[in-house]
Amino acid sequence: MVGIKDIAREAGTSVSTISNVLNGKKNVSEATRERVLNICRELSYYPSVTGRALKVGNNNTIMFNFSDFDRSFYLKIMKGISDYVNDNDFDLIICTNKSGEKYMRNNLSRGCIILDKMMKDNVLLSVANPNYPIVVLDRMLDHRCIKSVVVNNYDPMKEMVHGLVQRGYRKFGFLGGPEYTTDNKERYEAFKDALEEDKIPFRQKFYFKGDYKEKSGYSAAKIMVSTQMMPEILVCANDNMAIGAIKAFNSYGLNVPADIAITGFDDCDLAGAMGLTTISIPNYERGFMAARYLIENIRGEMNTEPFMIPAKIKWRSSVLEFKSKKI
Known part of the structure; x- marks a missing residue:
């Protein structure tokens, strides 16, 4: 079994640094965070929620589940989620693909943010409940405990x-x-x-x-x-x-x-x-808003009206300037 010490040894850093990365703490550079997360994925290491929160019944942990196909895209979203989570005294678990399903339990996490095209709608619809709200970033779902925060494509x-x-x-x-x-x-x-x-x-x-x-x-x-x-x-x-x-x-x-x-x-x-x-797409803001809505719903607000993230055009040199042709 791969443990946190193995991850630290592979990354050439301390166990405390690995813990800070896995818990979404701010005191780790983006380069180190990315390296650690890549090693975790390569070694199939997924941290479990431990000890104290489970014993006292006060688990303030949320999960972010995503498909791993674009590093910079996800890092910006993670940063937005992490900043809001840390400012509100919550912890963060980061999972990829199907491994996230096992963390969708009230004793392991209190809610989750989903950006994973492989996660089936029926899984989310069956898991979501007033004690386990969900925010989805990649689809529109009609459920009283699921909030859709989607891009205006x-x-x-x-x-x-x-x-x-x-x-x-x-x-x-x-x-x-x-x-x-x-x-x-x-x-x-x-x-x-x-x-x-x-x-x-x-x-x-x-x-x-x-x-x-x-x-x-x-x-x-x-x-x-x-x-x-x-x-x-x-x-x-x-x-x-x-x-x-x-x-x-x-x-x-x-x-x-x-x-x-x-x-x-x-x-x-x-x-x-x-x-x-x-x-x-303002991906940092996208992650920040997703975490905000999820934590508000965990605390009882249960706002599940869809929220549209605005996006804007960036004209650059890969297209020509205006020509004389007309429609």
Whole structure:
């Protein structure tokens, strides 16, 4: 069995530092926090809630459960959650994927925040109750003990596509994430609705499937080049895939945006450095608000009205400036 001492030895740090990371304390650098969490995942170490809280029946621990596919994205959300949790004398457990299900019990945690596309709706609906409220960041669920804190995907995506049409683009491609996810559905729906309003036809052969990971964007771009199915602009459902596509196009000697323009969604850390036009999500605030609503509901408020996180466009050099074409 892997223990906290094993994690400390592997990370080259003290046991107390590992404990601070696992409990979401502020006195640890982001680099150390990320390294420790990666080691925990690699060694399949998931800390249990111990001793004192269980003995006295005063467990002030919440859980954050997420799918591990984008470090910077999650770190910002974790920081927001951690800051609010620490300021309100709660502790934090961080879990990934199905391992989180075993912590959804009143004696181990008092509520949870979910950002995990693999966590099934029926699991959340069966677990949520007045003594165990849940906040979801990746879907809308109708339950008296579940609060949805979700990104407004539709409006900014639609605004961005209208802006691309105004810049003269007519031949669009779309690189989507997993089709069952709410984010992908809403972003693609906004994309199609904007083109329809601007009377720009979209050919389904220019819809490419990805999985939100950089590698899938790289692969999709290679297919476009090899099959000569190149749009004027590729609208991607997230930044990771957009960055993968840019790298692939560059490897073929193609210039972005002169040969093909690209947009993303999220505004991850690399987006600004790569000049990627994208839609910025305030992820720190997203985590902070999720923790606030969860702790308020644990304390009895039980506010479960959906809350929409606003997002805004960041125009950068991956698309051309306004052209003279008109709709």
